[in-house]
Amino acid sequence: MSLFRCLAFCVLFVLGTLHDCRAAGRYFVVEYPASTETRGLQMGVTYTLWVPDDVKTLRGVIVHQHGCGTGACQGGETAAYDFHWQALAKKWDCALLGPSYHQAEQQNCRLWCDPRNGSAATFLKSLEDFADQAQRPELRRVPWCIWGHSGGGFWGSLMQTVYPERIVALWHRSGGAINAWAKDEIPRPEFPAEAFRIPTMCNPGLKERDDPRMVGAWTAGTGLFHLYRTQGAPIGFAADPRSSHECADSRYLAIPFFDACLEQRLPEPGSDSQTLRPVDPQQAWLSTLSGSKPVPAAEFKGLENESVWLPNGRFAALWEEYIRVGSVSDSTPPPAPSAVRIRKNEDGAVELTWEAEADFESGIRCFLIRKNGSLLAQYPEKPVGRYGRPLFQSMSYHDTPEKPLLPLKYVDQNAQPGADAVYEVVTVNSVGLESAPAKP
Structure with missing residues (x-):
């Protein structure tokens, strides 16, 4: 590790401990300056990683990727400190990673949210450095769940085409790159067959649909859904009835979605293989895009390549509630301190x-x-x-x-x-x- 990154890690680790976030785990930080290379990442970035205690071998990384703009980048600084997302990571022996790009007001967001512009390589470099810092060599090869908001969904939808074999599942909150490549604003990606095997959920806010400023987020979600579903991909669509571009209470559906996908796709604990298992078609439930009551896939009477895919019956019940009220209920008490x-x-x-x-x-x-x-x-x-x-x-x-x-x-x-x-x-x-x- 370079002296610059070592110093950045030491300073930021101390600052992190001042937060006194006493979830059972450790925090690690790496920071990279803007690259001077033509094809390198043209802005700096800080990655914060939380690793739960008492995990012998990590099985994956939950990536919580913020959107475009300086406010979103600053918001990403605390992603790894989130107790609720940590609970998901801990359940599946995963680390939680929060990137924070140093995007200036005048900089084009696509310098980072298109991973081909250097952010994918820097992300992989961070995992290499975290593997050394945390003494967790498995971080170099374990798979990822990618949650992305706005520009983060843009980033995730392109990572899906570049590293499909490494991705357990994707959650696109109000974002995706399909509009940009359809307009030739960015190079159109190639779609390996593995990209159509990744379970994905598109989650725009319903109020974006009729908002001239935000309608692109809505059409990105619908566009990705139709593109991938017509290829037989396991992709769903969950419009948030209460929100526009803000994330609102989407986490109460995103976390159980990743939970269901991790259960179906992660290799067995202790396995030497990092090959992800396919989703289980026997567990799938389907619904129409208009939001009819979901049913087991074998009982669905509509066109399957136009249907909303849901990973299992337990998640289908949460999805049905969420698309009506914008959140999900809970009848069980929390763990004690x-x-x-x-x-x-x-x-x-x-x-x-x-x-x-x-x-x-x-x-x-x-x-x-x-x-x-x-x-x-x-x-x-x-x-x-x-x-x-x-x-x-x-x-x-x-x-x-x-x-x-x-x-x-x-x-x-x-x-x-x-x-x-x-x-x-x-x-x-x-x-x-x-x-x-x-x-x-």
């Missing part, structure tokens, strides 16, 4: 810290702090939900945690000197269900 610790400060205040794992279905809204059986505080007092449900990690336009990231820490300033109180911490998920209490 862990590793609760208590410390008395010199001024007599009591400091509580803990670790947390997000509810897989609905994330974390807040924590309840109880003292001697009574509610002491809700933390944060007023969770924020500008673009979706109120969450502990308030969600941005780009489906990433807003800054500043809250620490998993609460200080009781009114503790009685010399008194031993009994404290408990409770996790509340985004639909309001409470976990069992956890004590120090």
Whole structure:
């Protein structure tokens, strides 16, 4: 590793630890300056990788790719710190990767969102460097799930044609490159047969359809869907009925989609092979594009190459709810906090810290702090939900945690000197269900 990247890693790793994001895992960062080579990436980029603890061998990487513009790039800085996406990664022994391109206002987004302009090579280089930093050599060869918003969907739809054998599944939130290559704005990609085997979901906001500024995101989603479905590809379409270009509550469908695809496609644990398994046609459900009730594929009466493909019945039920209301429900409580610790400060205040794992279905809204059986505080007092449900990690336009990231820490300033109180911490998920209490 170069001295520049080593220094960048050290500085950014320290900054990351200041966030005090006590999910059970470690963070690694690499940063690359803009390339001076003609075909290299013409802007700098920072990649942050989260690796869960207690994983012997990583089986994949979840890539959470932001969209175009300086705001989106800044939003990408916190993607790897997201507790909810970490829960997906941990379940499948995967790492979580958040890129953040250093795009200036005047720079053309396609300098990075077309991976053939150097971003694909830089992405692969980051995995090489992370393999060394984290002492995880498997990062050089494990497959990827790619979630992309806007320009990130553009990037993912082209990565699909270049590295199809490495991609478990794709989620295109309001983005795709098909309009650009149809207008000869970029070179038309070649489509290897493997590209039509990748399970994919196109997820535009319904309000984009009638918005002159955003209609391109809608037509990119519909265009990709029709192109790939006519080739027999396992691709679905899930219009968000409540949103425009913002990501809203799409994560509550995207995470179970990747969950279903990882289950079907990852090689068996411990396998030396990295060859992805095909999706299981016996598990597929289908629906019409207009959103009729999905049914098992064997029972579908319409034209299969025009149907919405869904990976299994469990996901089909979530999809049916999502296209009606823009989110999905959850009836199970979240995991309890862990590793609760208590410390008395010199001024007599009591400091509580803990670790947390997000509810897989609905994330974390807040924590309840109880003292001697009574509610002491809700933390944060007023969770924020500008673009979706109120969450502990308030969600941005780009489906990433807003800054500043809250620490998993609460200080009781009114503790009685010399008194031993009994404290408990409770996790509340985004639909309001409470976990069992956890004590120090």
